[in-house]
Amino acid sequence: MNWKDHIVSDNKVLLENPTVKGTRLLVEHIVGLLAEGWDEQQILENYPRLSKESLRAVFSYVQDCMKDGVLYTNIQ
Template sequence: MNWQDYIVSKDQVLLGKPTIKDTRISVKLVLELLSAGWTKKQILESYPTVTAESLRAVFVYLKESLIDPRNHLRL
């Protein structure tokens, strides 16, 4: 999966924080929801603009950021 197809950073959206493309849902928000005990199903139902693929892209983005943080968007 190419996370760049789903995760973007635009200065005019959430001050450039990584978000799911075409939404104002940040990678950080997804992590906060999951750490609060939300399930994938709850996120998808509560945020209809989020797809299963874009949610998966969040994790690919995070994994690759851990491997080489120089090549990724800032959290």
């Protein structure tokens, strides 16, 4: 899976924060829904412009950020 096919960062959309391509849904928002206990089906039902592939791309993007150390700041 190439997350770059689904996740974009555009300075004209939400201050260049990573979003799902073709939407104004922040990657951060989707991760937050999952952290709150939403499952894949609930997300897809509530955000019909998302696909299973775009949700997998969110995970792939976060995984790459973790590999690069982007998400590790002051973890104690």
